[in-house]
Amino acid sequence: MxxxxxxxxxxxxxxxxxxxxxxxxxxxxxxxxxxxxxxxxxxxxxxxxxxxxxxxxxxxxxxxxxxxxxxxxxxxxxxxxxxxxxxxxxxxxxxxxxxxxxxxxxxxxxxxxxxxxxxxxxxxxxxxxxxxxxxxxxxxxxxxxxxxxxxxxxxxxxxxxxxxxxxxxxxxxxxxxxxxxxxxxxxxxxxxxxxxxxxxxxxxxxxxxxxxxxxxxxxxxxxxxxxxxxxxxxxxxxxxxxxxxxxxxxxxxxxxxxxxxxxxxxxxxxxxxxxxxxxxxxxxxxxxxxxxxxxxxxxGLHGRWEVLQSNPTLVLDVGHNEDGMKQIVAQLAESTYQQLHIIIGMVKDKEVEKVLALLPKEAHYYFTKAHIPRALAETDLQQKASAFQLNGNCFENVNAAIANALQHAHKDDLVLVCGSVFLVGEVVYSV
Missing domain, CATH: 3.40.1190.10 (Mur-like, catalytic domain)
Known part of the structure; x- marks a missing residue:
């Protein structure tokens, strides 16, 4: 083989x-x-x-x-x-x-x-x-x-x-x-x-x-x-x-x-x-x-508040559970940006609602999924998020979501990818 x-x-x-x-x-x-x-x-x-x-x-x-x-x-x-x-x-x-x-x-x-x-x-x-x-x-x-x-x-x-x-x-x-x-x-x-x-x-x-x-x-x-x-x-x-x-x-x-x-x-x-x-x-x-x-x-440790680019800032973080998301929210509180864009995908067996309840309502959201059977469909995630006043569009993969977010982001904005190790793992990025 x-x-x-x-x-x-x-x-x-x-x-x-x-x-x-x-x-x-x-x-x-x-x-x-x-x-x-x-x-x-x-x-x-x-x-x-x-x-x-x-x-x-x-x-x-x-x-x-x-x-x-x-x-x-x-x-x-x-x-x-x-x-x-x-x-x-x-x-x-x-x-x-x-x-x-x-x-x-x-x-x-x-x-x-x-x-x-x-x-x-x-x-x-x-x-x-x-x-x-x-x-x-x-x-x-x-x-x-x-x-x-x-x-x-x-x-x-x-x-x-x-x-x-x-x-x-x-x-x-x-x-x-x-x-x-x-x-x-x-x-x-x-x-x-x-x-x-x-x-x-x-x-x-x-x-x-x-x-x-x-x-x-x-x-x-x-x-x-x-x-x-x-x-x-x-x-x-x-x-x-x-x-x-x-x-x-x-x-x-x-x-x-x-x-x-x-x-x-x-x-x-x-x-x-x-x-x-x-x-x-x-x-x-x-x-x-x-x-x-x-x-x-x-x-070669990656995906831990990993900054891929500036102007706008693009960050990857593998935080995917309630405690991990609390740490991400604390990090956002210490970060400086004009507008926040959050690209998120999760798996079905996490306590999705507890994670969504922690996220800032003022951010622009881009709902997507990793391509594994455990992944929660982006449309289902969007629906669950709407109950927490988190609003945004759906994308069939994380790279399409990133491209759209970067297209709409101001140079002083922050674009964050989070919610699943597997989602971060599918990010294709070149400077």
Whole structure:
């Protein structure tokens, strides 16, 4: 098979959550364990960091990987979903897995695919683990897909677990209360393995404390260790001053991820780095400064308040749930523009009304959809939005919507694309 034939096979032969939703989710780890057994358990052959959370886990994963790479380590990075190319999910030192490896792995694993009928995600996890083991990475940063307890990645025993936050998302799979969702995410906490938690609320903190105590896992709340005392966005870069509680030292950082919500993620990242330093990983303050200023350049994180052009300003953001949209609205409050144009598309299994209720009524709206089966039709989204006094036209794809918005926008306007990772992934842009 060619690479494209291989990708088509993986996308169509295997149940894929991004396409069909909950039907693709397996309710236990049996398939992943069986696949990795057939591959001689590659997940046991490298150190790892495991990252879960409702929002922010992609940014935290990429920042930690950039820091470790800058410190001289050979770093695997497994994330999902991808925006443009399947191979974005599996990287070593910022370089995507080769097309040849994807082809070869898929050929070799076909007997197991026929035998156990795994999901798309289960296969990609096994592929990543074998690749990292064969390439002998020093450490791998592993992001969960969703949840944690039953996530395919949860067969690893990491040196550190990280949970960014808990919010309302995937309630049909994870539970209808914050406590239940936190319980699923807390499933990545392992016996005696330290865990860093980025954010808590009244309902979730006791869940983490109970699970950590049961697993005898040292528990650290990032917000007890670091505080953001100053933040400012200049030239699409985020400048933050962090105070470390233990020393009272003030540490300045510049991030090439300009979203204001990155102030929450940087607290989590720094607390995680302190735990890694205690495990004798050689990470200096200079490594931190260098990596955080170039995370996008080092390992290609996109779609996080990503500015594609100015005059008018065109921004992409993958925020797609209630908490993510709250962060986008907060970012808009800090932005300067004459008129706001919002291009939005969502998937059916999100709490669409809760997201729409947060959006500004004065913006011009362009309703569209990603081309996946889970996508909510643009006409349905337009109808739901009208109940919240959000008005605009429909477009059959995101690029047609962008072209129309840019045509009508003044040079001082802001055009924002948001609502779905898959929508952002379909943006075709050239300067």
């Amino acid at each position: 060619t690479y494209q034939e291989t990708i088509n096979y993986l996308f169509t032969r295997l149940p894929m959550f991004s396409r069909i939703g909950a039907a693709a989710i397996k309710k236990d780890l049996h398939n992943t364990i069986a696949l990795c057994d057939a591959l001689n358990n590659p997940q046991k052959q490298f150190k790892s960091i495991h990252i879960a959370g409702t929002n922010g886990k992609g940014s935290v994963s990429h920042m930690l990987a950039a820091i470790l790479q800058t410190a001289g380590y050979k770093v695997g990075l497994y994330t999902s979903p991808h925006l443009h190319d399947f191979r974005e999910r599996i990287k070593i030192n910022g370089e995507m897995i080769s097309e040849e490896y994807v082809i070869d792995f898929t050929k070799r694993i076909q007997p197991q695919i026929d035998l156990i009928e795994p999901s798309f995600f289960e296969i990609t996890v096994a592929m990543a683990f074998e690749y990292f083991a064969k390439e002998q990475v020093d450490i791998a940063v592993i992001e969960t897909g969703l949840g944690g307890r039953l996530d395919s990645t949860n067969i690893i025993t990491p040196v550190l677990s990280v949970i960014t936050n808990i919010g309302w998302d995937h309630m049909n799979l994870l539970g209808d209360t914050l406590e239940k969702i936190a319980g699923e995410k807390a499933g990545i906490i392992k016996q005696h393995i330290p865990v860093v938690v980025g954010e808590t609320v009244e309902e979730t903190k006791p869940v983490f404390e109970a699970k950590a105590q049961a697993m005898q896992a040292p528990l650290y709340f990032a917000y007890d260790q670091f505080t953001v005392i100053q933040k400012e966005t200049i030239d699409h870069k985020l400048h933050v001053a962090m105070q470390e509680t233990a020393t009272n030292d003030v540490l300045p950082y510049t991030l090439d991820l300009p979203g204001i919500y990155q102030t929450k993620n940087i607290v989590t990242v720094l607390a995680a780095v302190r735990q890694l330093q205690q495990q004798n990983l050689a990470i200096s303050e200079e490594h931190l400064q260098t990596a955080l200023a170039a995370t996008k350049q080092i390992n």
